[in-house]
Every structure is written in structure tokens, then in C-alpha cells.
Amino acid sequence: MATQRPDRFDQVDWDEVTESSGFSLTVNAKGLLATTIPLVGLAVYDWQVLDKRTPTFDALGWDFDVPGLDYLFAFTILLFVFYVALPLYQNPRMTRYYWKEFKRNRPAVVSLGWIAFVFVVGLIGPLFVAAPEQSVLHSYQPPMYLSVDTANAGTCLGETANGRCFGTWQYPLGTTRAGKGVFAGIVHGMTISMKIGFIATFIAVLFGTTFGTVSAYAGGWVDEILMRYVDIQASFPTLVFYLLIIYTFGGGLWLLILLLGIFSWEGMARYVRSKALSVTEEEYIKAVKVSGASSFRVVRRHMVPNTASSIITDTTLLIPGFLLAEAQLSFLGLGDPTVASWGQLIAAGRDALAFAPWIVLAPGLMLFLTILAFNFVGDALLDALNPEAAAEAER
Amino acid sequence: MGLGRYITARVAWAAAVAFIIVSLTFLLLALSPNPQVQQAATQAALQGDNPQEAREQARQLRGLDKPIHVRYIDYVVGIFTLNWGWSTMRSQPVTEAILSSLYYTAQYSIPWTILTVTIGPIVGLYSSANKYSWRDHAATGFAFFGFSIPNFFFGIILLLVFGIWLEWVPVIYNTNVAVFSLENARQLILPVFVLVTGSIGGIMRVSRNESSEYMNADFVKTARAKGVSPLRAYALHILRPTMVPLSTTMVGQLLLLFAGSSLLVEVVFSIPGLGRVLFESVIAQDTSLVLGTTLVFVFVGVIGNLLQDITYTVLDPRIGYEDR
Numbered sequence: 128m129a130t131q132r133p134d135r136f137d138q139v140d141w142d143e144v145t146e147s148s149g150f151s152l153t154v155n156a157k158g159l160l161a162t163t164i165p166l167v168g169l170a171v172y173d174w175q176v177l178d179k180r181t182p183t184f185d186a187l188g189w190d191f192d193v194p195g196l197d198y199l200f201a202f203t204i205l206l207f208v209f210y211v212a213l214p215l216y217q218n219p220r221m222t223r224y225y226w227k228e229f230k231r232n233r234p235a236v237v238s239l240g241w242i243a244f245v246f247v248v249g250l251i252g253p254l255f256v257a258a259p260e261q262s263v264l265h266s267y268q269p270p271m272y273l274s275v276d277t278a279n280a281g282t283c284l285g286e287t288a289n290g291r292c293f294g295t296w297q298y299p300l301g302t303t304r305a306g307k308g309v310f311a312g313i314v315h316g317m318t319i320s321m322k323i324g325f326i327a328t329f330i331a332v333l334f335g336t337t338f339g340t341v342s343a344y345a346g347g348w349v350d351e352i353l354m355r356y357v358d359i360q361a362s363f364p365t366l367v368f369y370l371l372i373i374y375t376f377g378g379g380l381w382l383l384i385l386l387l388g389i390f391s392w393e394g395m396a397r398y399v400r401s402k403a404l405s406v407t408e409e410e411y412i413k414a415v416k417v418s419g420a421s422s423f424r425v426v427r428r429h430m431v432p433n434t435a436s437s438i439i440t441d442t443t444l445l446i447p448g449f450l451l452a453e454a455q456l457s458f459l460g461l462g463d464p465t466v467a468s469w470g471q472l473i474a475a476g477r478d479a480l481a482f483a484p485w486i487v488l489a490p491g492l493m494l495f496l497t498i499l500a501f502n503f504v505g506d507a508l509l510d511a512l513n514p515e516a517a518a519e520a521e522r
Numbered sequence: 523m524g525l526g527r528y529i530t531a532r533v534a535w536a537a538a539v540a541f542i543i544v545s546l547t548f549l550l551l552a553l554s555p556n557p558q559v560q561q562a563a564t565q566a567a568l569q570g571d572n573p574q575e576a577r578e579q580a581r582q583l584r585g586l587d588k589p590i591h592v593r594y595i596d597y598v599v600g601i602f603t604l605n606w607g608w609s610t611m612r613s614q615p616v617t618e619a620i621l622s623s624l625y626y627t628a629q630y631s632i633p634w635t636i637l638t639v640t641i642g643p644i645v646g647l648y649s650s651a652n653k654y655s656w657r658d659h660a661a662t663g664f665a666f667f668g669f670s671i672p673n674f675f676f677g678i679i680l681l682l683v684f685g686i687w688l689e690w691v692p693v694i695y696n697t698n699v700a701v702f703s704l705e706n707a708r709q710l711i712l713p714v715f716v717l718v719t720g721s722i723g724g725i726m727r728v729s730r731n732e733s734s735e736y737m738n739a740d741f742v743k744t745a746r747a748k749g750v751s752p753l754r755a756y757a758l759h760i761l762r763p764t765m766v767p768l769s770t771t772m773v774g775q776l777l778l779l780f781a782g783s784s785l786l787v788e789v790v791f792s793i794p795g796l797g798r799v800l801f802e803s804v805i806a807q808d809t810s811l812v813l814g815t816t817l818v819f820v821f822v823g824v825i826g827n828l829l830q831d832i833t834y835t836v837l838d839p840r841i842g843y844e845d846r
Contacts, residue, residue, distance in 0.1 A: 355535075358535075358539060358827075359539050359542055359543065361827065362539050362540075362543065362820070362823045362824045362827055363543055363820070363823065364781035364816070364819040364820060364822075364823050365781070366781060366785065367781060367785075367800060367815075367816050367819050370800070370801065370804050371547075371550065371551075371804065371812065371816070372550070374804045374805070375550075447670070451672055454672060454674075454675075455672070455674060455783075455786055458674055458786065458789075459786070459789065459801065473675065473678075477678065480678065480681075480682050480686070481682070481686050484682060487675070487678060487679075488679075491672070491675040491678070491679070494672055494675065495670060495671050495672065495675065498670045498671075498672070499666060499667070499670035499671075502666055502669065502670050503666065
């Protein structure tokens, strides 16, 4: 149905609208279901049939094990494809309009390109670049075109001249103390950042949107209770809380992502609520209610889509916070040591800062650039999606 | 509802929030296994004693054998009578440990807060008065740089450049210098700079966008037509309505950094402040000290939110008290 939706109101084929039954799935929902069911099937197969040590694709002769977290990651990517990317393709006129507005902010366009780059490399990079592995002999190799005192490096792989060791293409960005390649660490760190970004955002959007829209739509004591809960969560010093929990229960990536997602949505809930409050006053919501739509349908089909601009804008500003939190906890030594994240690299290079600054600089710059890109894109989206806010500011 | 009643209701709610969070923290720590009891049991097992017996003994020693509600009441009473327990890590009462670390935290927090609160709105106003000039673009660029660069990473880089390569500032924090001395200023300049860049960006952006709304408002034009000096127009007519949304951002940003990044900054610059004490007590599993320092952060957060709501209504008389 959604694909045939005309651009303009006077082109709507009303017969088609009245004939459509109450229960029909959109192309988006069908697509999501069609791809999610095999995914769930694979997850169940991996969990129930295979024992823990057998790789997931063992039956196909492919030695590749899917970690548990990746199923959720794949699901959030599917959600993104069918509910963010596909609608943009389905509504070319609005997409062109948003793109025109977005394009006016040039740093944001460059930033979007950077985010797309991190996304693509994060997804397919691990297939081409092997995971960083320890090799004690190759500790502190310098990056390509740079050199380090031979006293500091392990067995020098490249040329040595005047007591200085030069970098090789085997480790384009040098190695850490444990001999792990910084370049490989950065590529795999992109994947980790993507996972954190996608899954934690999914959880936060789920909670924030539900709390915000339900609170605005229901009003009264429901609103009061939900928002007072949001108050409590907002007063809690979150990083302190993460420290406590992660130290007590061990810092797996799972737990970290779960914590980040569950304890970060209070700002979004407030923001969405204020937007949704103005939506509830609109005539069309009254019309839908009079037509006999259930509360769930009003919230799902009318409130959420009409507050989507606030949700998307807030999301782009939420992701950098997640990346930063992971890096901070890893830096404090509380991250998941088995995971090759940027934060782990920064933590690994801290002691050798004086003679091997590349270990800290390379992942730190990646982190900085990615956070900067999200901030620029969020700023431009705010202008493109909320024209009233922009008009107010330009006056 | 009058202002007095509104403030009373708001303070009561803040107290309730503090109480709820205190209870949640207690529950969290009560449910997680106690490392000291575990340790006693392991030790007993190694020495060939009965580990179960040793565990019971250790629990009894720490009052953990009492039912949970009794412990909860003891805990709450202890908090309000300032009896926060004994820190095993530092061998001193928790309140004393917190006070001595607050002394170091305050030394960089006070200059940081003052600088952020004064410079941020001024630069923002200046930007909006000179919109789209190169100065405005420079300020915007700086703002984005400031809130995008991870504070701990920025701190490490500055320490590398100014501490190790140029040797302008000491790398190790010295606790023995006087508070108002040149050495102390030299060792605190980097942490303060890092925190100010981190918190000032958001404030500059908000004050720029909000004040541009009022730059050509009717009441400002009227004031100018009546011959108000530009400075007075900026300070009294434009800044005041800007401060209403800005106060929210300000408190939010400062609290966020205080309870988050200041911990990292203290670790990077080896300042023995509150954040580092919390971190070290978590690592050393010193439960009383963890609880005590967490409570300080919780109280700061709750009081900050309270102040923010009250200044909001005092600054803008148009905001009704009915909708909270």
C-alpha cells in the first residue's frame, strides 16, 4: 500500500483506501518479517542444535561462528533498512526536499559521508582485515613512514637505520605493546562502534518513544507517573552507576550495550513528549479517535510517525554519547577486554604515550571524528526536519 | 499555587528522588555478592578451615546476617546522621575521606564552573550579534570541536604536548603546593581548560540560537529607540529571556561533566579528587566508600536539577507553576 501512496492529496484513490481491510501488512513490515524469520531461525539453530564450540556455518563447511550479539545487530540493521532507508526511497518527493534542506549545511554532508564510510568499513572490513592478534615479538612497531628508537620496539620488522626502526606495510599504523596491529584494531573497532551505536540506540528509541508518546497521549496520572520516573532516572549519575554495575557483574559487551540503551533515553522521552503533546492537540488525532481507532493504533500509526523528526534528531545526538561512554569505560579498564574497540586501543597505548603516541592518537582521532560527524549531522537534521525551529532561529 | 508552595513541592519531590535513589543503590549493593565475605571464605578454605563457617563469621562481623529490612533502616539512619561508615581502603571514616577529596575536586571545579558560566553566554551573544561573520563561524567551529572531542583523549594529548614534549606543566599532580600559588595554577590549567572546552560548546550554541530570536524582537527595538545603550540592551533585554532555556542547558552540561568526565579527567591528570576516590574504591571493593561517594554525586545531581527548576520559574514569570 505504502508504495502506491500518491504524492499529493488530490491524487488519492479513495476507493482503494476504503477497500483496504483493517489488517494489511505494509511492504516494510513484510520485508522485515521475511528477513527476520530466517534470522531468528538461524539464532535458534545456533542456540539449540549446535553445541557451543561448533561454528554456526559448520554444516556448509564455512568456519565462521556468529556471536550472540550479532543476531540483535543484524535485526537492528534490518529495522534500519526497512523503516528508515526504505521509506526514504518510497517517498522520493519528501526525500528530495529533505536532501535539499540538508545539503545547505556543507560540513554535515561531509560528515554524512564519513558516517557512511565507517558504516560500510565496519560491516565488510572484518571480512578483509584479520582481527588483531598478539605477537609479542612485534611490539611497538612504528606506523608506515615513521620511526621509533630500536630500544623501544620489539624485533624490528622494517629497515633499521641509525638505531631507529622504520614501519612496514604489514602494520600500516604500527602495533601496540602486545604486538596487535593498530590498523586492524581500528577496522574492527568500527564494527564494535556500529554494534554499540545500532543496538543501544534501538533500545533507547524503543523506551524513549514509548514513554514520550504514551505519556503525552494518555495524560493525567499515567503522564505523571511516567515523567516522575524519567525525573528519577535523569538525576542518577549514570557513569557512576555503570562503574558500580560493570565492576560487580563483569564488563561484557552485552551488559554494556544493555546498560547504555536502558539508562540513556530520559532526554529523548522528554523531548518526544513535548513534541507529541502538540500532536495530540491536532485535528487529525481527534478525527482518528472519533473514527474508532484503538489507543495502540493512534499511538503507533499517528503519534509515532508524526514525532519521528524529533526522534531521529535526538538519536543522532544520542549515538556519540554511547561511543564516548564505551571508550571511557574501556579507558578505565572496565570494558570488555576480548573486544577490539577504539577505547581498548586508547587504554592500551596510554603507558607508551611518550615514545609510541600513534597507539592513542589513531583511535582517538577516529573517535573524535565520528562523534564530530554525528554532531554535525544532528545539527543539520534539526534544521532540515524541524523547519519551525529553524525559522525561529533565523528571524 | 504560589511561588512559595511551588518551591516547597519541588523541594519535597527532590528529597523523594534522593531517597528513592539511595534505596536503589542500597538494593543494588545488597543483591551483589560481598567480596570481603567471599575473600574470608577463600582464605579459610586455603588454610584448611571450614569455608562455610568463615563465611558466616564474616557476614556476622559486617552485620550482614541481619534481615534485609533491618539493614536498610540502619543504612538510611546512618546516611541522615552522617554516620557513613569506615573506609577500609583509606583507613579513615568515609565522611573524612570524602571531605579531603572534595578539597581537590573543588580546586578545579570552581574555576571551571565560573569560566564556563561567564564566557559561554558572552561568546554566544557576541556570535548572534555578529551572525555569519568569520568570528561567528570560528566560535561555532570551536563549539563543535569542544563538545565532540572526548575529554579524556584531549587531556592525554595536551599532557603529551605541554607536559612531556614542551615540559611547561608538571605531569604528576603535586598535592603539597598551596591552593593560591603559581605552581597550583600551572598544574590545574590543563584540567580546567579541558573541562571548559567540553562544557562551553553547548552553552555557546544554545545562547547563540536562543538570543538570535530576541535580537530583533519588538521589545528590544523599543528599548533601543528609547536610547538604551547597546551594552545595556544586550545585558538586560536580550540576555534575560535567553537565560531561561540556557539555565537548563548549563546545569545539564555541568552536571553531566561533573558526574562523568571529571572522573576521567582526574584519572588522566592524577588529581586525588572525588571521582578518583570513587573509581579506586570500586576497584578496591571498599563498599562503604563506594556508597558514600555515589551519594555525593547523587545529591549534587538532585540539588542541581532542583536549582535549575527554581531558577527557571524565578527568571521567567510567564511560566505557570501548575504544569510543574
